[in-house]
Amino acid sequence: MVPPVVQSATFFGGLPDDPHELRYNRYGNNPTQVSLAHKLAALEGAEAALALSSGMAAISLVLLALARQGDHVLSSSLLYGATRTFMEKELPRRGVEVSFVDPRSPRSWRHAIRPSTRALYLEVPVNPTLRIPDPTPVGQLGLDRGIPLVVDATFATPMNLRPLEHGADVVVHSATKYMGGHSDLTAGVVAGARPLVDEVTALMHLYGSAIDPHTAWLLDRGLRTLPVRMEAHNRGATELARRLQGVPGIAEVIHPSLPEHPDHALASELMDGPGGMLGVVLEGGDRVAEEVVSRLALMAVAPSLGGVETLVSLPHLTSHRAMSQAAREESGIPSGFIRISVGLEEPADLEADIRQALASRGG
Ligand SMILES: Cc1ncc(COP(=O)(O)O)c(C=O)c1O
Known part of the structure; x- marks a missing residue:
């Protein structure tokens, strides 16, 4: 039922009358x-x-x-x-x-x-x-x-x-x-x-x-498991996006499922799901975002995305650090932007984590 891993770097072959391609x-x-x-x-x-x-x-x-x-x-x-x-x-x-x-x-x-x-x-x-x-x-x-x-x-x-x-x-x-x-x-x-x-x-x-x-x-x-994972990521990010809207300290929530997303209509037409990635823009800019993210308890701060666990990253320190602040702004990455790869945890728990990180900063 499971395809084997063929852990061999090379294979018999290479004689003049060998009908097979060389495998390596x-x-x-x-x-x-x-x-x-x-x-x-x-x-x-x-x-x-x-x-x-x-x-x-x-x-x-x-x-x-x-x-x-x-x-x-x-x-x-x-x-x-x-x-x-x-x-x-x-x-x-x-x-x-x-x-x-x-x-x-x-x-x-x-x-x-x-x-x-x-x-x-x-x-x-x-x-x-x-x-x-x-x-x-x-x-x-x-x-x-x-x-x-x-x-x-x-x-x-x-x-x-x-x-x-x-x-x-x-x-x-x-x-x-x-x-x-x-x-x-x-x-x-x-x-x-x-x-x-x-x-x-x-x-x-x-x-x-x-x-x-x-x-x-x-x-x-x-x-x-790609189909079931993607369905769960689509669902989880959609729910978390809705939950985070209006949370004090959050200036903007970005997810293609939200009607206010600039490409919402196209996304619904083109895509079979809105995806598991979420953008959140915090009031107060990048310094505040760094502080809030460092107080997260359930979500892990790490580059990369797409795993079963929720990962959070700050593009100005990771994927887009080579760009100037002005170039990031021009590309639609304002100061305070947090990227969330929504994993398979309960969206309510993820919301609670963000709320406590925002609140503990104020306290
Ligand atoms: C959209 C996109 N393309 C390509 C890459 C590069 O992939 P890899 O790190 O596997 O080389 C990344 C990595 O984050 C990515 O987000």
């Missing part, structure tokens, strides 16, 4: 890696998929596969911090120009496309602001010009959003988050058409970023 873990064709890749493709509705050693391995290798020296990448400006750094620092070092578009004004994509544009890039939902840029018009624009759209759907997982059904050509994930689901592995996913996945696989051989078989096995195990 760095090539990603260990049986455990292969069976995981098939499941990932099925989940995304993709022709092919590949598991890698991290989300950043997936993102960087897809971009390196699509863009060469002299090419241009057009990306949403609302990105996970390391993705932004890869675009701003690493791609230009390799002669690839990158420009950014505010996805909140969809028309700007058309004007920013160049003859040398080789990839369009979007994060849906955006970490940590939970904006939901619509992939459909961007995908259509790319389709008209033969430029693939890459979507990072880490916050959604295929349970809440399958970008290939909405105009994307390639999906990437940090499987470290919900797909693994237990905060005990680091992995990434690329899914899309076979030729592109093959190109990423060829780069993976050279950069050495294959997933290791034990991690592949753990990820496979996580996937078996």
Whole structure:
């Protein structure tokens, strides 16, 4: 009933009349890696998929596969911090120009496309602001010009959003988050058409970023409960969002389930669930947020997200620390912003924890 973990780095083969392909873990064709890749493709509705050693391995290798020296990448400006750094620092070092578009004004994509544009890039939902840029018009624009759209759907997982059904050509994930689901592995996913996945696989051989078989096995195990976990995360975050609205000390609660969320209507249309991530903006700014978060008792303060336990992080100290305060504000991350990855605990207990942290600060 349980697929075995094939904990072997190499396999018999390599003679002249050998009909089999050479199997080696760095090539990603260990049986455990292969069976995981098939499941990932099925989940995304993709022709092919590949598991890698991290989300950043997936993102960087897809971009390196699509863009060469002299090419241009057009990306949403609302990105996970390391993705932004890869675009701003690493791609230009390799002669690839990158420009950014505010996805909140969809028309700007058309004007920013160049003859040398080789990839369009979007994060849906955006970490940590939970904006939901619509992939459909961007995908259509790319389709008209033969430029693939890459979507990072880490916050959604295929349970809440399958970008290939909405105009994307390639999906990437940090499987470290919900797909693994237990905060005990680091992995990434690329899914899309076979030729592109093959190109990423060829780069993976050279950069050495294959997933290791034990991690592949753990990820496979996580996937078996992905639907029930995502349903619980969707439900828990929706309830906590409602409970936190109007709590003294909280200036704003951000969750796509709330009617006042700027993308609420689109999220309901596009996605099968609003997700387990929540944004809370505290009155008093980042210093107050640091103090309140340090007084939490049930929720753990830690980077990362998507595990069964509730994790809280302050983007100005973690995922978006490389940005200036002004750049964070411009991206929709005001001072006082707290990111909550809502786990499987009772929402009432999570609400009580936040209330006591806010109150003990005042007392
Ligand atoms: C949206 C998003 N994409 C990519 C990554 C990178 O993933 P990893 O840490 O697995 O490399 C993260 C990590 O937080 C993320 O939140």
